[in-house]
Amino acid sequence: xxxxxxxxxxxxxxxxxxxxxxxxxNQLLHLSRRISAYNIPVYYVGAATHIRQVKLRRHLAADEDxxxxxxxxxxxxxxxxxxxxxSPHKFPSQIIPSLKASTHLRQPISSFxxxxxxxxxxxxxxxxxxxxxxxxxxxxxxxxxFRSISAVAVASWEANAAADENCPTEARNIxxxxxxxxxxxxxxxxxxLNLQTSSKKVSGGEIYNSCREIEGPYLDLLARRKxxxxxxxxxxxxxxxxxxxxxxxxxLPSSNPNNKCLSWLDKHGPNSVILVSxxxxxxxSNKQIEExxxxxxxxxxxxxxxxxxxxxxxxxxxxxxxxxxxxxxxPEGFEERVKERGLVLVNEWAPxxxxxxxxxxxxxxxxxxxxxxxxxxSMGVPMAxxxxxxxxxxxxxxxxKGLKIGVEAKKWCVEEGEVVTSADVVEEVVRKLMVSEEGGxxxxxxxxxxxAVRDSWMEGGAAREEMEAFISHITR
Numbered sequence: 001x002x003x004x005x006x007x008x009x010x011x012x013x014x015x016x017x018x019x020x021x022x023x024x025x026n027q028l029l030h031l032s033r034r035i036s037a038y039n040i041p042v043y044y045v046g047a048a049t050h051i052r053q054v055k056l057r058r059h060l061a062a063d064e065d066x067x068x069x070x071x072x073x074x075x076x077x078x079x080x081x082x083x084x085x086x087s088p089h090k091f092p093s094q095i096i097p098s099l100k101a102s103t104h105l106r107q108p109i110s111s112f113x114x115x116x117x118x119x120x121x122x123x124x125x126x127x128x129x130x131x132x133x134x135x136x137x138x139x140x141x142x143x144x145x146f147r148s149i150s151a152v153a154v155a156s157w158e159a160n161a162a163a164d165e166n167c168p169t170e171a172r173n174i175x176x177x178x179x180x181x182x183x184x185x186x187x188x189x190x191x192x193l194n195l196q197t198s199s200k201k202v203s204g205g206e207i208y209n210s211c212r213e214i215e216g217p218y219l220d221l222l223a224r225r226k227x228x229x230x231x232x233x234x235x236x237x238x239x240x241x242x243x244x245x246x247x248x249x250x251x252l253p254s255s256n257p258n259n260k261c262l263s264w265l266d267k268h269g270p271n272s273v274i275l276v277s278x279x280x281x282x283x284x285s286n287k288q289i290e291e292x293x294x295x296x297x298x299x300x301x302x303x304x305x306x307x308x309x310x311x312x313x314x315x316x317x318x319x320x321x322x323x324x325x326x327x328x329x330x331p332e333g334f335e336e337r338v339k340e341r342g343l344v345l346v347n348e349w350a351p352x353x354x355x356x357x358x359x360x361x362x363x364x365x366x367x368x369x370x371x372x373x374x375x376x377x378s379m380g381v382p383m384a385x386x387x388x389x390x391x392x393x394x395x396x397x398x399x400x401k402g403l404k405i406g407v408e409a410k411k412w413c414v415e416e417g418e419v420v421t422s423a424d425v426v427e428e429v430v431r432k433l434m435v436s437e438e439g440g441x442x443x444x445x446x447x448x449x450x451x452a453v454r455d456s457w458m459e460g461g462a463a464r465e466e467m468e469a470f471i472s473h474i475t476r
Contacts, residue, residue: 012475013120015043015113017127017135020050020102021095022057022280022311023371024128024148027209029054029068030246031126031146036067038471043116045109047102048072049314057349073108075101080317083310085283089186090388092281096188098313103133103195110137117141124474126207130192133199142474144241145203150370151210151218151242152398153391157181164221171217174402178394179412207470209244209370211463213452214377214403241470242463245374247353249454261304261355264343268302271362271443274384274434275355277306278367282388288420293330295426301434302341306350356381362443363433365409368395377405380450382442384429386421387412405446407433 014035018028025046032042044051051072078101083094117123123141127134128148135143147154155161155175162175185193206226212219219242226239265273276296278284284292289307296303335344352372355361356379364376365384373395376383383406385396392412399406409429410421433439456463 011121012124013041013043013116013122014124014126014474015045015109015116015141017105017109017125017131018044018046018050018054019128019130019148020047020098020313021092022053023369024130025050025054026057026371027148027246028126028128028146029058030248031207031209031243032068034243034246034467035471039067040471040475042068043071043112044068045071045073045105045112047075047105049316050098053315071112073105073112075104078313080312080314082312083281083283085285085310089184090282091186091189091390092310093186093188095281095311095313096186096192099130099189099192101313102131105131106134106137109134113138113141122474127201129206130196132196132201136199136201138201142204143201145201145206147206147208148370149391150373150395150398151208151215151222152178152402153370153394155218155221156394156397158222158225161221161225164224166224167221168217170402171221174397177401178397181390181393184389205239205241207241207243209246209374210242211244211453211456211466212242213449213456213462214245214374215242215398241466243467243470244463245378245453247371247375247378249378249457250357259351259354261343261345261350262358264304265355265358265360268360270359272434273302273304273358273360274363274365274430275304275306275352275361275381276365277350277352277372278386278388279369279372280308280311281369282367283310285420290331291420291423292426293334294423296342296430297331297334297338298423298427299430299434300341301430303338303430304343304345304350304355306345306348306352308345308347308349353379363430363439365430365433368392368399370395373399377403377446378450378453380447382406382433382439382446384409384433386410403445403449405442405449407439407442 016028016032018025029044032044036042051070055070078097081094083092113123113125117140125135125138125141125143126146127143129145152174156178157180162172208219210219219240223240296305353375356364356375361381363384364381365386366372366376368385368387370391383399385399385406386409387393387396400408407429455461458464
């Protein structure tokens with residue numbers, strides 16, 4: 001993206017207020033880059049441990065963030081429990097103490113924005129919707145709500161959204177089939193949610209990490225409902241800004257030229273490898289790991305499997321549980337038997353975007369976190385869906401039933417204790433995605449959609465124009 005040659009740098013500043021969880025931190029860092037490309041200074045704020053985390057895991061080198069200023073605030077000590085792979089639900093309860101500690105950022109961030117407003121003509125605050133409590137006192141800035149989840153998830157949770165007479169039939173069917181998450185969160189997280197929804201904050205609009213090519217019907221539905229629910233607002237004041245995907249849209253050079261994942265992929269043919277990764281917040285039981293391993297082995301397909309301990313609230317502490325996980329035994333002889341066609345990364349950070357962008361990657365077995373969905377879609381990779389919590393069931397429905405670029409590996413459901421998906425199911429799904437005629441058609445559709453998404457960010461493309469309209473709006 002070309003830099004805007006105006007003097008906006010001295011006129012407008014943007015403050016990013018992310019939720020302290022990896023997927024949320026990452027999305028707002030990518031948006032920070034897009035905005036800073038217009039020579040607008042961006043202040044990315046949060047607790048010291050989470051600023052350190054997002055810097056450690058960013059895709060590009062530090063010099064790419066020359067207009068991004070990271071600002072750390074202290075937060076009180078919080079409990080830092082390890083994840084429980086045998087929990088009866090897959091919601092990452094281990095990060096809830098960290099989320100609660102973030103509420104102590106309310107006064108420091110309000111004061112920071114107040115001080116910043118004396119140096120700029122306008123300050124714009126983009127806050128995660130789950131940080132509404134923290135920003136509620138800010139009165140000297142234009143505030144915009146950031147939705148870190150998909151538009152289809154938001155629409156599916158809204159009462160009677162599917163009844164909209166202008167909602168396309170296919171989109172209505174998906175909304176009606178998507179399970180509600182109401183009542184399915186741990187009580188501690190529901191309490192945190194209630195705190196956010198009860199915190200009234202005037203917002204100039206909602207920003208989505210999405211685009212019309214991916215979620216057009218759902219974005220239009222949400223925009224209509226916004227206008228109908230707030231009729232006193234001028235209709236030309238756009239209420240929904242689709243500014244994504246935020247992640248880089250071309251395959252990236254690895255920050256480490258000797259990265260073993262990319263070097264390993266270089267040895268294999270086009271579309272021959274499936275990436276297996278379930279995100280940063282959830283751990284599987286030993287039994288489920290064993291079944292996945294056996295399924296991958298029996299499928300006879302090439303794979304990269306990212307097998308890691310889920311993040312805690314503070315990722316920089318070590319525990320006996322992590323040591324135990326790194327020593328986790330896979331089925332006896334497994335790694336030796338698959339060494340020619342499988343790469344298992346145990347408790348390592350993998351460059352997911354670069355892997356998905358590699359020519360050898362032809363499939364993605366995923367939990368359907370929105371970051372992962374967007375990275376897979378923008379790189380043109382079809383998916384096998386295995387949703388675990390939150391917006392992931394809605395995302396999986398979008399991928400499989402809406403976009404038709406995925407196959408269902410497991411339905412989401414609430415159970416008492418984990419219901420283990422068998423090796424036979426894993427084998428069947430992997431083979432279906434990678435070597436069946438149906439999988440080939442999904443791969444073709446995924447490649448076409450990925451191309452359309454990337455084209456939308458070219459000069460004159462719809463996503464590019466929407467971004468430029470947003471920049472004009474906040475610098476007006």
